[in-house]
Amino acid sequence: MSKCRIPLGPFHPLLEEAEFFNIKVEGEKVVDIEMETGWMHRGHEKISETRTFTQSIFLVERICGICSTSHPFACVNAIEDIDNVEIPERAKYIRVLIGELERIHSHLLWVGLAGHFIGYDTLWMWAWKYREPILQLSEKITGNRNHYAMMRVGGVGRDFDNSLIPEINPVLDMLEKKMVMLAGAVNDDPVLKSRLKGVGILTKEDAINYCANGPTARASGYDIDVRRDDPTAYEVVDVKVIVTQNGDVFDKAVVRVLEIIESCHIIKQCLKAFEKVQGPIINKVKEISPGEGIGRYEAPRGEVFHYIRSDGTNRPVRHKVRAPSFSNIPTYKASCIGIPLADALITLASVDPCYCCTERSLKVFDTKGRRLEESLLKLSREKTKKIRKNFYADGVSPLERIFEL
């Protein structure tokens, strides 16, 4: 059967961010997928070198609008790691509270979009309806619906208003009830089940080989969670890590729904603690000494990693960011190949890819200072081709000859 190429994107009604997929199909079956990114690149790491440490926090917040507290969380962890700064207990609870509110709204967003992708717009509308009260709570607590600007080096920027506790509790109760209902509805629906169960399976070995993390890895039975493994503020609460075994799209959805419920429990622990734990919310840090720091945080999509090197001035010398989607997106190579085209999209979406987070790679300039528009992938392949010609007369390596037969 002849191969056919289906381009998807960069501006496609299904995709909310601009990205480009080149899907090769044989009949109905997907045989290969190539991805082109770079549409969202804004050059954070370079800008960060021109900002002070505190300004960097606001900058990394704008890496991604959905996990807009995960990046600052990891960033302040990295800066605090340089000088081993301790943060006050109340600040820890506030950080956890904001982080978990964000996790809830991010997972609800995914549940909704997943419904949209498989043609269940009702699910989309429902999920986003329940997301709205969470955003309003965030606005009440922090002053903004999405970019919270709460993290500071040594603590948090704003105190939590204890009089909000009676308002938050009913919303969490409602959400928990609705999530149980949603999980029941999904479980009872045979159409939804046949659409998601056994689709796009990522085995545990593949999850480890591709360095998957976050819900993508946990749905495949790989038990990792930075909140439990390397806590920097989360040691004050109990975190139950949710792991399922099958690795298909259904399990990824289950993990996320259960995590929403678990996040509600964590927030309730925080609310209980706020009544008892009073005191300062920030340890003033006057200056950052020369050195290197590493910060990790479990974002809704997986582990986000920040590295900061300081030379004793008020600016970072190097600020490196690794977003979870960077290692999660390539898992489609293991889960998408060989499945029908109709299932490919939901499998691609099941890792909850975030291109805004991932795209911080650098542009390549040639010797005359012109920007090379071709993708890096193409460049590197051409280079291999060139080198290969020097070694083999016909440009085909022995390894490729084996596969040609």
Place this chain on the structure above:
Amino acid sequence: MSLYNKIIKKSIWVFHASASPCNNCDIEILDLITPGYDIERFGIKLVGSVRHADVLLVTGIVSHKVAPRIKQLYEQAPKPVFVVGIGTCTIGGATFKQSYNRAGAPLDKIIPVNAFIPGCPPKPEAMIDGIVKLLGTLK
């Protein structure tokens, strides 16, 4: 023109293009069509192709890679099309002002713009207000 404007006021179809934003403005735009705000009651609808659109919403700082595409999108749209820049990014680049990959901030370096809605991200109410004000200028 006036008949066209009279009709278009009743039902505007919107196409949304994300040109290197931080994603937040896009999410807030999607929020508008969900039950919390439900702008479909005003006849505003998100469509899948720019060829059906009356309004083009653009978010983000428009990097060098997307700039030609945004121009192409604008050329493909049936005229008259109203362009609205959402977020501070399209106005001055917000926090990415010094970015080396910023081709279009302000956005009217690339395509003509009818309205800007400031905010990082603008609140959904602000977006509705901006669109309503834009419609108010139509005679």
